[in-house]
Amino acid sequence: MKQVTILLLATFLFACNASKEQSSEAEKLTSYVNTFVGTDGPGNTYPGAVVPFGMVQLSPDNGLPGWDRIAGYYYPDSTIAGFSHTHLSGTGAGDMYDLLLFPYNSKFTDDLWPNQKNYRPYSKFSHDSEEAAPGYYKVLLESSGITAELTTTERVGMHRYTFPEDTESKIILDLGYALNWDAPTETRIKIENNHTISGVRKSQGWAAVQHVYFVAEFSKSFQSAALFMDNKKMGVNEVQSKNTKFEATFNTREGEQILVKVALSSVSVEGARENLQKEIYHWNFDSVRFAADSIWEETLSAIKVKANEYQKEVFYTNFYHLFLTPSVLSDQSGKYKGADQQIHTAGGFKRYDTFSLWDTYRAAHPLYTLVCPGKVEDFVQSFLAHYDETGLLPVWSLAGNETNMMIGYHAVPVIVDAFFKGIPMDAEKAFQACKASGMNDTEEMKNYRKLGYVPLNKEGENWSVSKTLEYAYDDWCIAQFAKALNKTEDYKLFTKRAANWKNLYDGKTNFFRAKDMDGNFLKPFVAKEYSNAYCESNAWHYLFAAQHDMEAFRDTMGTNRFEELLDSMFTYYPAPEDKLPIFSTGMIGQYAHGNEPSHHVPFLYNFVDKAEKGQKYIREIIESQYSNQPDGYCGNEDCGQMSAWYVFASMGFYPVNPANGVYYFGSPSLNEAEIKLPYGKVFKMTAENNNKENIYIQSVTLNGKDYPEHFINHSDIMNGGELHFVMGAESGKNK
Template sequence: MKQLSILFLAIALLACTKKETPNTENLTQYVNTFVGTDGPGNTYPGAVVPFGMVQLSPDNGIGGWDRIAGYFWPDSTIAGFSHTHLSGTGAGDMYDLLLFPTNSRFTDDLWPNQKAYRPYSKFSHEKEEASPGYYKVLLESSGIEAELTTTDRVGMHRYTFPEDVQSKIILDLGYALNWDAPTETTIKIENDHSISGVRKSTGWANVQHVFFVAEFSKPFENIALTPESDMQNDTEVSGKNARFETTFSTTEGEQILVKVALSSASVEGARRNMQAELNHWDFDAVRAAADKKWEEQLSSIRVEGSDYQKEVFYTNFYHLFLTPSLLSDVDGTYKGADQKPKVADGFKRYDTFSLWDTYRAAHPLYTIVCPDEVENMIQSILAHYDETGLLPVWSMAGNETNMMIGYHAVPVIVDAYFKGLPMNAEKAYAACRASGMNDSEEMELYRKYGYVPFSEKGENWSVSKTLEYAYDDWCIAQFAKTLGKEQDYALFSKRADNWKNLYDEKTNFFRAKDIDGNFLEPFVSKEYTNVYCESNAWHYLFAAQHNIEGFRDLMRKERFTELLDSMFTYYPAADDDLPIFSTGMIGQYAHGNEPSHHVPFLYNFTDQPEKGQKYVREIIETQYSNKPDGYCGNEDCGQMSAWYVFASMGFYPVNPANGVYYLGSPSLDEAIIDLPNGKTFTIKAENNSKENVYVQSVTLNGKALTENFITHQQLMEGGELIFTMSNSPK
């Protein structure tokens, strides 16, 4: 591949500290945190700071797929405000430490069939608002106004009460939704205004520990601890469903504030986090500080376009920074993936790595806009390797969930290495190799046969695994070559060609084989079977991201182009039974799921790049919006958003680990990337409009661009990329 040499050009490029760039306008005003809370997006609207440990957000209190993140726009109930949430996933977990204010006005129970009384309130979107780092709602059933904000590790609540002698604040550790279930909970009353404890739970992540310290601005008047417990006295209660309730007499408009500090390690860790981050009661100052953090994060890219375009862009850019999430305390302590106490020495330990999704575009985007945080991410990934012997697959809350497929921490590491980000290269390589040589997820069979054989047992995903393993193998091979490990380079280079072992030249699709090398029959390309991960044969048709030229040449360029055309024009039939993850369909292209996100840019490998420009712009215009249902599929921890950010600026990383960005059709008039080395990279689209989707010419720093891509090195050197747009192909 001619791009291989480009991979190594960026190795000497060193990351620098992010510069502070003055802003002339408030960018957080363009963020709509409710986008994704309707439809399949599965986001939450609450308060969080970039990569924060706390995700303080309202819960409707009802389970189900639509409420995976705790909140669903069509609902009209709020059961409380919990401190941890997942953004845009299909995993119903977290919802730790539910806090809820109530009073004597409304005593209905949202869970009447359960033993414990759990109140709720009606609410309306007309009396609800949110912005990055802030959430506010009127609980209409009680007349209480609730406001939320947060620091990195501490959530802050401000409740404005009406007059009532039975005003209450409840902390319910037994509250659980979806896959989450408490296993051990404890609450201890420390004095007349503070409590501490722990919620241990299981769910998608098997062993979750959330220690906490909560301080109240008003002394407790009356206290009740749940009687449903294994141990109870006047000051402490424990069991699966520990619950604390305090009653106050409040005057009209009286405000009571609560601060809740978290830790995965210990109560003392939570206490240190509280002392370090929030040793005062100034809610508005905390909110302003959270807004400032978001301003600094969002200001790394400044765009020009309509207000609508800015709203969609900055909302997507905002969602990029909700994960990974902080796991370590202010002193570095955290619960490791081996369930033992650990200390992150000199780095911030992150978790919530949805790598099957985010390796594709989110992590390459991080290397541009926040390389310092990428260093923390790489060290966190390697810490997971220290703790478990393997790189993470899909890790969260100090656990490995082993969800999805591949060992996609590898491209994240390799991409960062070739972009010059500091790391212990030998250790990083050892970790990559260990994951590439392990025997889990049918890797032993993959090494034996050169592909994963079909099996009727469960979600075999044999074709998808083979293709994704081959891509990761290519990444390891490039890493090995640079480090002079020639034997490994030869081994993994050979394995990187394993995609060819499942290619059927008669159908031009990747198909499942049994252990004898026979293709599985019958074969219908649009059928969703257990050999493709959340996909069909169309979605994985172009999955050899590391060798698109080789795949194209294998089937001939003409056929390659025909299949690209068919992918966007062969629509499902009306009676096709599409699975829940097949959304955002344009023909067989499913933008609502990740495997084919790079496909529109593959027209750059044909003689008709204008077709890709048309489809990129169509996806931008039809699959994203600034409304609550503004995502066509799960937002997936930043990947769906990263696609938009890249595509709207006019380029995308087809191969996420080779430092090459292929051109598309920029929808924004201008985007200025403030690079961490003090330079800027400006992208302009001249004569741009909704109709002018075709690129007539491109210049880089005043010179005609002769290739249909730019490199990471070119981008980091700063300069100006100018597209000239037209309403007809070149």
Template structure:
């Protein structure tokens, strides 16, 4: 009897243990892919996997700045679902391969003023949902439910139709928005359920090739090709606006699926991608796998906090992994930046490098959470160098757009090198040096004068270019020194001081000079002129990221602190006309644009670091949210999101290439970074409350941290960083 009682007790305890076992928290539930689709964020809500080639998302079908990513939250129409999009940029490009289902219930001409008729559908956010790797919407004009998911290189559609004798699916290669325009399109009918072809286009990226193979789960019934074709004798059409339409008889609730694989190299490349990644019709399995990939990616940082904090954090973390995007096929083939066929051997070829933005925080964050992918990125940049003779500036779709300024692939490569990531150091250095010695007219002037003289005809962003070139030169100098290239080290170290050539000690600002060395007059620090890139003199005041101490000492610590204070308190007046990129303003600090992202952390170079802690928390609390307008500016391919992730953890890379992260004010109770090497680095904020924005003390692995920074090496070795937070500093 006693043994039976013990057995029953053991069973009861076992059942209790099983019942109380904690469930693994799904992190994807906290991601709101609609954040950034309203306001200036310019994000898209559709289906994509981390760094995927396919960005399958709805397009409202209307052009304009607010619809740069194809979709704008306030709109109420959908023109279809295209397979490529840019995340958070100011560039109206991509939108390849628009697919749209419709039927005879659709009778509205929603946009009668359009030059060429294209069906649109009304929709409501009440009948729309999305999560990482998945999107669903009810197309109200036809009562068709559309669902989207994706692998790396293949987009998958599932359309649930009502009963209708004229249900249709349309593939429109002539569809274009904003800067995008087709130059050559082809559609070929391969059999009764497969089509293939190419959409060649121009835009921001001048030569874009998107080859495809599309398979349908139901055989075609009636086919219409545009331009008109005799299908008995010709199964292929071309021109600038090729269009395919097939009609089906559908029963109530019938589902038709479509798989569209992409390739920049060839139709055969697209076919290989389809065969390798999606050789079945199980939509739910693809969606589950996409969710799994996102879950694994997001799990590299586990946080504790409120649901709201988790929603904002993981939504920002999600946006970090949308770019760079995959360019190479499963066999490595891709269209090179030299417009020739290329093959990536032993690495994934990435593109969509928004480096003027992402070198600042996104790429340093990648070195912590996904260093293996960083190796792919570095090899991709070096492939771009092999193809063009220079590193990428702002590359996408196998092109160099040369948008923005600097040669900021250099700090990305140098940072990775000093963090010990494998690379061919000699090739990498040669590529960095080539970019630093490029033969453009402005670089020749920069080398001659030690600054870029302003151009009276165009004014050419001369101040910004000088400061950013000097930073990149510093990076090359450190690389040269590490490799024992003393002559190069001396050359680039001297050039790294060129920021000082435009410093005006009377105003304490960097100002434009002509070839005679005269400052451009008149000068008003808050005015936006073309000598500053998307900025004014305030935004570039602290741009010597590689020598903040030298800049501080040049003007004196007291004046340095005064200018920092003024930056956050000198607000634009009602009469000031702010350009579209000056958003998220706190004084003259513009969080909606990148040049001043590091500035709040510069209080670590003063006697009042607590001021920076206050401003960091203010930016976290006021410039980000979990709503569709949750970004105060363009999300910019992960940079805005990377700032939030770093800042909420309590540190930030002021100089993105020296492996040092300066402390701020963590907003999270706890965060555990699950490092790829199997170790963990935990950040804890004791006494963390909304009002406790100041840091009383910091301990690293149980010892008081004497510095106001931590290093990359300390993070990857694992350990614990503990902030003790307080409300009022005594």
């Protein structure tokens, strides 16, 4: 067992700068994580087993489609149709759910979807008989009396099923199973021997071309085995169709356990087999679970906090969700299916995918630079591999595909932020990749370059305002990169483009508004109305979107008006008759914390010397929009962004501009947080007299010296030391 644990830790521990000393049992950080948070309400998370950034996300599926079940599991449901091996965390995209495995027996044979041709057995379950922790999930399948347990390594899922006595105990693998946007295009299963099967599930959904090859080994030989094609039992050892299924039958004693190991690969069955052999070469479920727990404990120890039990639960649950994506795409051999649908080999790095960049560039990726800079190096190399494969950086990449969902070219700020923070990279190639994305030849980009804005098309469906503002931000990032590399002409070009926000600013209304090709503002205009000029938002949500040029934007608007509109943002509530879209959740006035575009807004009071107003709203968001309950997210968790906001804000600072290495102060809710840094350094945040009433910063010291600034630089954090806040119940502005 010792050898197994060492091997798994060596395989999965990534370059986060966490202490090698494990926490004491009383302070076991994984015990504070509630993996059910986000499985109710709009969070769209899953509760199952995964290791940090793992290829396998092994989790229960209720078996029912719908928005609430985007991640496969919805807390109010009472059915489980099986355990699939891939899931998305916190998104609005109904994809993945690959390789559904399910145990059942003669006690319960009802069909979950009786109106469909393909028989789907299921079980009822109760949360009273369900438990989960990082890297582990367990549930009693009440309809059959079978207990299911799940754990994982990076590329292999491991199941342990404890059966009652029955001569008709079964385990099925259903490759035709699909939910929401997902649909199989080709599936294949081969019975290799009396305890091993292999095959592939090819599918299309949000990601157009998905390949999941697998090898599954069973700890007990099949008493009998059958393959199904289009729901017809076939007397062969291999089947191929859009809809295939495998069923193994066992004669089980009371309490007998059957284990299954399922290894994945985007490349080939042999790739999956190698992943299996190198990651789990034994049948000791508990050692795999222990290793997963150890990896999570090490990962979470990158930040140690002092707080009450409730705060620790919320903090570490959010911190846990930060590490569920991106997901490793490459095999143990380094091979992976690229975005050009060809097989490539990652040399000297792990290839990652599942980059929800419209969300995560804002806070999740800056947080990675603090807690796991070694992984950021791999992320950047993964971006550059995507560039090699497609000629552009990823926008929203998934399962070796470019989905082109959402807007902007937000791999750029991630790369530029990493560059200025000293993350190793091929800077010249990285710049060329950034420039290529900023100079792409879509019709919208041609108009953007010609007009200085994206015009609203005739149908009004192109998110023109949002795209203009986000392109301008990314252009600013490219300009800074060019300047650092002495590329004068590029610096001038992209600096000019970075000011394009001015082209849609309407000084009469003080909002960013859509224009037509001739430069005319579109009418009528009502700022709170949701139109197709704004991405999942309205004009209020994008009001302060010039993150890179906030001082100039403030001066253009006027300081007093800037402050007045900040005030209105948090006090102008939607009317009862207003039709809010599904993404507008977590509303405080027109501020929607349940979506990303305005996440930085409460920190903008620092730009008008009214930080105390922002401190009030930041603490309100911390207290009202997060909890340790299943509905603990006010909106989609979005691959770590919603969680990263909380982690930053609870420590008292946040990256308003995610690529300039500056973190603006808010209102720390934690009494103490220690970030473990490279070379044994530690950065500590402490908050004196801190409680729910004392939400205002009275004074700040850095390493014992008075600190008059309203922000802290990344370099100051990386040098180590202590940032000390003194908190009070009233504004500390004049103290």
